[in-house]
Amino acid sequence: MSHTGTSPQLGRDAALAARAVRPGILSTITRYYSLTKPGVLYGNVLTTVAGYLLAAAWFGFSWRVFVGVVVGSTFVIASACVLNNVLDRDIDTLMQRTSTRATVTGAIGKTPATIFSIVLGVLGTLLLIVTTNWWVVGTGVGGFIVYVWFYGALSKRMSVHGTLVGSISGAAPILGGYLAASGRFDMAAVAVFLMVFFWQEPEFYSIAIYRRDEYARAGVPVISVVRGNRRTVWEILVYTVLFVASSMLLPLFGYVGITYTVVMGLLGLAWIVLGIAGLRARDVVAWSHQMFRGSMVMILALCVMVAIGPLLP
Incomplete structure (x- = not known):
């Protein structure tokens, strides 16, 4: 199947996957990259950076911790997005904006996508463990669980309140960024969350x-x-x-x-x-x-x- 263009109704990640139709390693990389939902991913990472810099102004800046929390959070969030794509294939098939995602079209199968998610999640979590603190690790893992299971697999499909559940995970990155520099849960942590x-x-x-x-x-x-x-x-x-x-x-x-x-x-x-x-x-x-x-x-x-x-x- 060939594409001469992509529908303006497609989401960014679906449009990216739809363009990666030529054989070759570059298209394969692009399809896997699209599974991480780049728009969602980088938006969340931006809040992580903001949270860290807020706390760093009061508790001190460390390049080791900063790089660790940003890269580690990026991997954990990407892992959650990929696994969410795997679980949402039935819904994505029925929605125009997600209909060309690689997990929907079969360009990437369920098993390799799941393995990709696991690798990203393990690497990200290990990086957070090595470079940050247990507040951050707990926030990252908690955000992952809430997004993938409590939101994506359950409340999104069953309740009008699914968005509220998903918003807990959406607020986790800025909280994790703040906790990486502060190491404590204070009023600023409550505020950014x-x-x-x-x-x-x-x-x-x-x-x-x-x-x-x-x-x-x-x-x-x-x-x-x-x-x-x-x-x-x-x-x-x-x-x-x-x-x-x-x-x-x-x-x-x-x-x-x-x-x-x-x-x-x-x-x-x-x-x-x-x-x-x-x-x-x-x-x-x-x-x-x-x-x-x-x-x-x-x-x-x-x-x-x-x-x-x-x-x-």
């Missing part, structure tokens, strides 16, 4: 609105399918407010200064205003695309400001 946890609901619920038909066809009980778009818009607004409130915990407890407070406060206020606009939007699907783009701006701003906030006034 809550920020990323709450951020994920507006981000994913927006996707759930404009991908509603696909999730319904695949039988995935996301909030927009189970409770409708109107309820989803309200919950997006609630979690947006909670995200903005949690982003103020760092300045409240003295970890960052006025620059962080002003930047995150203004951006957060703008995101809340956009969320309120959804309550009266005539085209809620178009609005959900805007809300999703806003979530991308917010997570990038969050990572930058968390990383440099302690160094600024």
